[in-house]
Amino acid sequence: MRLRHLTLALAVALGVAACGGDPTKQAPVGDSETITIGSAAFPENEIIAEIYAEALESKGIVVDKKLNIGAREVYIPALENGEIDLIPEYTGNLLTYLDPKATATAPDEVTAALAKAVPKGLTVLDPAPAEDKDSLNVTAAFAKENGTKTIADLSKVDGLRLAANPEFKQRAYGIPGLEKVYGITGIEFTPISDGGGPATVKALVSGKVDVADIYSTTPSIRANKLVTLDDPKNLIAAQNVVPFIREGKATADVIEVLDAVSAALTTDDLLELNAANQGEDKKSPSILAKEWVADNLK
Amino acid sequence: MTFSAGVAGETAAWLGDRAHWVGTDGVPHRALEHIAYSAVTVAVAALVAVPLGLWIGHTGRWQRLAVVTAGALRAMPTLGLLTWFVLLIGVGLIAPILALVVLAVPPLLAGTYAGLESVDRATIDAARDMGFTEWQVLSRVEIPLALPLLVGGFRSATLQVIATATVAAYVGLGGLGRYLIDGQAYRDYPQMVGGSVLVIALALVADAVFVGAQRLSTLKEKS
Numbered sequence: 442m443r444l445r446h447l448t449l450a451l452a453v454a455l456g457v458a459a460c461g462g463d464p465t466k467q468a469p470v471g472d473s474e475t476i477t478i479g480s481a482a483f484p485e486n487e488i489i490a491e492i493y494a495e496a497l498e499s500k501g502i503v504v505d506k507k508l509n510i511g512a513r514e515v516y517i518p519a520l521e522n523g524e525i526d527l528i529p530e531y532t533g534n535l536l537t538y539l540d541p542k543a544t545a546t547a548p549d550e551v552t553a554a555l556a557k558a559v560p561k562g563l564t565v566l567d568p569a570p571a572e573d574k575d576s577l578n579v580t581a582a583f584a585k586e587n588g589t590k591t592i593a594d595l596s597k598v599d600g601l602r603l604a605a606n607p608e609f610k611q612r613a614y615g616i617p618g619l620e621k622v623y624g625i626t627g628i629e630f631t632p633i634s635d636g637g638g639p640a641t642v643k644a645l646v647s648g649k650v651d652v653a654d655i656y657s658t659t660p661s662i663r664a665n666k667l668v669t670l671d672d673p674k675n676l677i678a679a680q681n682v683v684p685f686i687r688e689g690k691a692t693a694d695v696i697e698v699l700d701a702v703s704a705a706l707t708t709d710d711l712l713e714l715n716a717a718n719q720g721e722d723k724k725s726p727s728i729l730a731k732e733w734v735a736d737n738l739k
Numbered sequence: 740m741t742f743s744a745g746v747a748g749e750t751a752a753w754l755g756d757r758a759h760w761v762g763t764d765g766v767p768h769r770a771l772e773h774i775a776y777s778a779v780t781v782a783v784a785a786l787v788a789v790p791l792g793l794w795i796g797h798t799g800r801w802q803r804l805a806v807v808t809a810g811a812l813r814a815m816p817t818l819g820l821l822t823w824f825v826l827l828i829g830v831g832l833i834a835p836i837l838a839l840v841v842l843a844v845p846p847l848l849a850g851t852y853a854g855l856e857s858v859d860r861a862t863i864d865a866a867r868d869m870g871f872t873e874w875q876v877l878s879r880v881e882i883p884l885a886l887p888l889l890v891g892g893f894r895s896a897t898l899q900v901i902a903t904a905t906v907a908a909y910v911g912l913g914g915l916g917r918y919l920i921d922g923q924a925y926r927d928y929p930q931m932v933g934g935s936v937l938v939i940a941l942a943l944v945a946d947a948v949f950v951g952a953q954r955l956s957t958l959k960e961k962s
Contacts, residue, residue, distance in 0.1 A: 607924035
């Protein structure tokens with residue numbers, strides 16, 4: 442615990458030092474006061490937080506940024522005690538964090554269950570279509586050869602070989618779920634512990650495995666022209682991007698802006714943003730956010 | 740999270756559970772895989788390091804280069820090397836074995852040439868004066884006298900490989916590392932600690948075998 446506190450203190454200190462609000466900007470009369478935006482400690486979440494900030498600022502709302510706060514166990518308490526007011530979240534994971542027994546997987550069900558699970562004083566706004574979640578991928582050649590478009594089509598393939606993180610073997614969305622929900626049995630499982638990273642992708646493209654679990658917004662999916670299989674029976678819980686905000690800060694103006702962002706933000710956008718952030722350009726989250734807002738919001 | 744008596748108890752319970760001692764995920768099977776990876780690694784490393792070490796030790800050539808190279812190889816992080824090999828040649832047995840061979844070569848090389856170097860020059864000169872060929876000097880004088888240090892090189896290499904062969908599980912292979920990697924993925928800490936205890940136990944057993952072998956090699960020298 443001590444380490445977490447230290448991490449938070451550091452993150453907050455750095456955030457304040459690096460991104461303190463511009464003191465020359467005064468909130469217009471009748472508008473809400475400053476909104477402090479946080480983010481988890483990974484680039485995609487930081488990019489979305491910057492998009493929220495850019496969109497709100499463009500409508501004259503004063504924002505302050507405390508990005509890169511670490512894991513959920515750290516930033517949710519920070520949101521509850523008012524150190525931050527707003528953070529981009531993912532519906533499924535936030536629901537599981539707030540209610541570990543939750544079983545909803547379909548996007549609407551997850552969103553409905555999440556609305557009930559949020560603590561007092563906090564609220565989730567409308568989720569975006571954009572999702573960052575586990576996804577099962579095959580090579581374009583495999584998809585063509587076996588006619589696989591959805592996970593259900595995998596049941597036609599005998600002796601399916603699949604690579605994923607080790608926990609895939611036991612989790613409800615993993616091997617047990619493939620068997621129960623889609624009737625796919627006899628999977629030869631290769632656990633690779635890099636979270637759908639380079640070794641997993643290499644195993645897939647080199648033909649050592651037929652299917653690989655890769656996060657849906659990973660640039661390597663595009664770079665290798667992989668086919669992400671549809672999940673018609675919602676085996677994998679929805680992870681729509683959603684603004685998680687303190688109720689007191691969710692004024693009509695703020696909601697309008699964030700709803701507009703969510704309405705426009707897609708999984709393809711996240712793929713492109715992540716690719717631009719990690720690729721040769723190494724564009725910073727704030728520049729990517731400016732470009733996205735300019736392209737997508739009026 | 741504190742490491743308490745509770746964890747020790749849970750680990751003992753994990754190790755004591757009979758279900759963990761059967762099948763492909765059971766301890767005997769995982770331990771055999773671990774021993775097999777380690778044995779193949781040390782064998783491959785020995786094929787490279789021992790002839791090279793003998794040549795360096797016998798001729799006295801390239802000695803400084805060998806010391807520097809072996810030292811640099813020792814500093815290679817095995818997990819990073821493993822990831823690099825996987826990206827080059829894909830998942831499977833070869834990448835982790837190669838990464839572990841890089842770990843095992845330096846102690847074997849050092850043990851071999853240091854063993855030869857430790858042999859008294861006067862003994863070697865005497866052997867040559869008696870009409871021994873270079874090969875006879877090496878095989879009948881230098882190697883027998885270097886044996887304790889040579890075995891020491893094998894001992895050190897084997898221990899390092901057993902302790903590090905857990906990385907094979909990172910890229911989908913078996914071995915005792917499975918318990919560490921899977922335990923972490925499932926947040927099953929008794930399984931992780933249990934796996935570590937097994938690796939330590941295996942290393943201690945291997946060490947005991949080498950202590951015996953080293954004693955034998957010294958006895959032979961004295962007789």
